[in-house]
Amino acid sequence: MTKADYESDVLIVGGGLAGLPLALALAQGGLTVTVIDAQDPAKTHDAGFDGRVSAIAFASCRMFERLGVTKHLAGQMQPINDIIVSDGRVREGASPLFLHFDHTEIGNEPLGHLIENRHTRIALGKAIAEQPLVTLIAPNAVKSVAYDAAHATATLADGTMVRAKLCFAADGRPSPTREAAGIRTIGWDYGQTGIVTTVEHERPHEGVAQEYFLPNGPFAILPMVGNRASLVWTEKTAAAKAILALNDEDFADEMRARFGDYLGECRPVGPRWSYPLNLQLAREYIRPRLALIADAAHGVHPIAGQGLNLGLRDVAAAAEVVVDAARLGLDIGSLTVLERYQRWRRFDNVALSLMMDGLNRLFSNDLGPVRLARDLGLGLVNQIGPMRRLFMRHAGGVVGDLPRLLKGEAV
Amino acid sequence: MTSTAKAPAGPSTVDPDDIARFSAIAAEWWDPAGKFRPLHRFNPIRLGFIRERVCMHFGRETKALHPFAGLRLLDIGCGGGLLSEPMRRLGATVLGADAGEKNIATASVHAGEQGLDIDYRCTTAEALAEAGERFDVILNMEVIEHVADRDAFLKACAAMLKPGGLMIVATLNRTMKAFGLAVLGAEYVLGWLPRGTHEWSKFVTPDEMRQGLVAAGLEVREVSGVSYNPISDIWKLSGDTGVNYMAVAVKPAG
Numbered sequence: 245m246t247k248a249d250y251e252s253d254v255l256i257v258g259g260g261l262a263g264l265p266l267a268l269a270l271a272q273g274g275l276t277v278t279v280i281d282a283q284d285p286a287k288t289h290d291a292g293f294d295g296r297v298s299a300i301a302f303a304s305c306r307m308f309e310r311l312g313v314t315k316h317l318a319g320q321m322q323p324i325n326d327i328i329v330s331d332g333r334v335r336e337g338a339s340p341l342f343l344h345f346d347h348t349e350i351g352n353e354p355l356g357h358l359i360e361n362r363h364t365r366i367a368l369g370k371a372i373a374e375q376p377l378v379t380l381i382a383p384n385a386v387k388s389v390a391y392d393a394a395h396a397t398a399t400l401a402d403g404t405m406v407r408a409k410l411c412f413a414a415d416g417r418p419s420p421t422r423e424a425a426g427i428r429t430i431g432w433d434y435g436q437t438g439i440v441t442t443v444e445h446e447r448p449h450e451g452v453a454q455e456y457f458l459p460n461g462p463f464a465i466l467p468m469v470g471n472r473a474s475l476v477w478t479e480k481t482a483a484a485k486a487i488l489a490l491n492d493e494d495f496a497d498e499m500r501a502r503f504g505d506y507l508g509e510c511r512p513v514g515p516r517w518s519y520p521l522n523l524q525l526a527r528e529y530i531r532p533r534l535a536l537i538a539d540a541a542h543g544v545h546p547i548a549g550q551g552l553n554l555g556l557r558d559v560a561a562a563a564e565v566v567v568d569a570a571r572l573g574l575d576i577g578s579l580t581v582l583e584r585y586q587r588w589r590r591f592d593n594v595a596l597s598l599m600m601d602g603l604n605r606l607f608s609n610d611l612g613p614v615r616l617a618r619d620l621g622l623g624l625v626n627q628i629g630p631m632r633r634l635f636m637r638h639a640g641g642v643v644g645d646l647p648r649l650l651k652g653e654a655v
Numbered sequence: 656m657t658s659t660a661k662a663p664a665g666p667s668t669v670d671p672d673d674i675a676r677f678s679a680i681a682a683e684w685w686d687p688a689g690k691f692r693p694l695h696r697f698n699p700i701r702l703g704f705i706r707e708r709v710c711m712h713f714g715r716e717t718k719a720l721h722p723f724a725g726l727r728l729l730d731i732g733c734g735g736g737l738l739s740e741p742m743r744r745l746g747a748t749v750l751g752a753d754a755g756e757k758n759i760a761t762a763s764v765h766a767g768e769q770g771l772d773i774d775y776r777c778t779t780a781e782a783l784a785e786a787g788e789r790f791d792v793i794l795n796m797e798v799i800e801h802v803a804d805r806d807a808f809l810k811a812c813a814a815m816l817k818p819g820g821l822m823i824v825a826t827l828n829r830t831m832k833a834f835g836l837a838v839l840g841a842e843y844v845l846g847w848l849p850r851g852t853h854e855w856s857k858f859v860t861p862d863e864m865r866q867g868l869v870a871a872g873l874e875v876r877e878v879s880g881v882s883y884n885p886i887s888d889i890w891k892l893s894g895d896t897g898v899n900y901m902a903v904a905v906k907p908a909g
Binding site for chain 1: 687688695696698699702703706717718719720740741742743744745768769770
């Protein structure tokens with residue numbers, strides 16, 4: 245066996261919003277970790293790299309606190325105090341039947357926080373720099389990963405060899421690591437594109453997130469720090485192309501027709517991004533010495549703002565399974581160990597993915613009877629306190645068999 | 656790393672029929688989906704038990720990754736090394752002993768692949784005791800129900816414990832429930848283990864176990880049950896010693 249340049253307990257392909265928290269969590273358990281990322285970290289911290297804002301659910305926030313990330317996010321976390329879900333049509337405003345989630349109904353804590361992805365990346369980078377058990381190799385691409393009876397060995401573009409007992413694929417939806425391992429996915433395209441941009445508005449949003457279900461797809465207004473909001477504006481792909489091609493004035497007009505004037509004057513600022521929407525689920529999450537996490541395992545519809553949170557749940561569960569196994573002296577790359585992770589996460593991820601898929605199908609149309617039924621449904625959920633509170637706990641990510649980190653405990 | 660020690664001369668308490676039976680299936684030890692799946696499923700619960708008891712006894716930190724550093728440990732009846740390897744990873748210096756040559760060969764090959772230095776020897780407790788080997792910890796897991804002379808075997812183990820040393824013994828109780836689950840269930844109905852793996856008449860009751868340990872000069876600290884839920888496929892520690900149980904014994908210091 246040739247000697248590797250880097251040798252650690254775990255290697256993680258992908259140093260993004262799932263790979264870095266996983267590295268921190270494993271290191272907290274005492275394991276050594278090597279993270280490989282193709283991007284130059286400085287570039288991913290740039291405003292132009294990723295314009296998205298993510299809802300970090302209450303449970304995910306507790307995990308960030310535990311992993312030493314939150315302290316680097318001072319001033320960048322916008323609490324979500326309320327979520328209002330309503331049905332609507334362009335230029336008509338919202339239906340009178342709507343659903344209102346108020347955080348004070350389930351406690352004093354906000355339902356979650358909205359954080360610009362780039363700020364999360366910067367904070368994760370700082371936390372990683374403070375963690376001596378983690379080595380970050382970036383920018384450098386993984387050319388191949390070989391698996392044998394005891395190791396996963398990654399060969400990088402410049403010939404560097406990185407060897408570990410277990411490899412995590414945290415390399416996103418296209419996941420070359422998953423593809424190379426021959427793990428197949430199932431899924432479908434939504435024929436929808438998410439347009440993302442930032443809006444400045446006149447009046448404070450008071451931490452209220454809005455989700456309007458418009459016939460072409462959901463239109464979400466996510467409060468950001470200051471008098472700003474991030475729009476996640478879903479359209480049928482052809483319409484999205486046309487909207488993205490509009491000049492600034494016409495784009496602003498289309499935006500206002502959906503945004504309404506409840507926050508006073510508003511105008512788009514900064515660049516427009518677009519993301520094609522599809523559903524993609526990996527058939528298996530594990531192979532000997534390999535485990536998929538986050539988007540590499542499941543790409544979901546952003547309708548409920550849960551994509552990143554599902555990924556962070558994988559992170560918390562995977563770290564707990566691996567650290568528990570290491571504390572028992574088990575081989576952390578063996579299927580015996582990894583099966584526990586797959587059992588824990590796969591069902592939950594598929595169930596939530598399909599729920600979001602169903603929501604999108606239910607709301608992304610303009611059929612009269614369907615509209616009536618869903619408006620009544622929203623109104624009904626709103627009338628029933630326990631149901632409303634259950635939805636909120638789901639949104640906060642505190643339902644189900646939670647890993648220790650998501651309960652705010654150490655791994 | 657491969658041990659070539661030959662089966663020892665002199666009296667042995669190992670029943671030759673049992674050696675042959677387990678050796679026949681030794682090559683499959685390390686397949687988590689194979690014939691030893693129940694043992695792989697059971698392993699975490701007994702490893703957790705061993706870790707807690709050893710850490711408590713020797714004042715080690717249970718959440719450390721190498722809490723057994725500096726302890727010399729004997730895994731008697733080590734089979735394919737399902738316990739020896741975790742013990743080595745936890746930091747112990749490990750001697751894995753088994754009377755089945757094929758087991759020792761399998762275990763040695765596997766440890767080599769994993770880069771773990773474990774001293775595997777094809778030998779018996781009696782021979783090791785005779786050679787004057789001494790240990791801080793002895794693991795005596797699912798072995799005693801296969802030996803021919805239980806008392807002599809326990810005495811040999813006790814002799815190898817250093818004063819203040821700890822021995823953990825796991826076995827099957829001689830109850831109708833154990834007969835139903837371990838023999839009929841595991842061997843005949845579920846087909847988990849080859850038929851004839853266990854001889855019910857050799858199963859040991861907790862009282863017999865206590866007596867045997869005390870007679871060997873040890874203090875019995877604890878007897879805990881381990882129960883299996885076939886619906887959820889989960890093992891857990893329990894107060895029920897009716898089928899599987901583990902006893903913890905200590906050799907008095909000085």
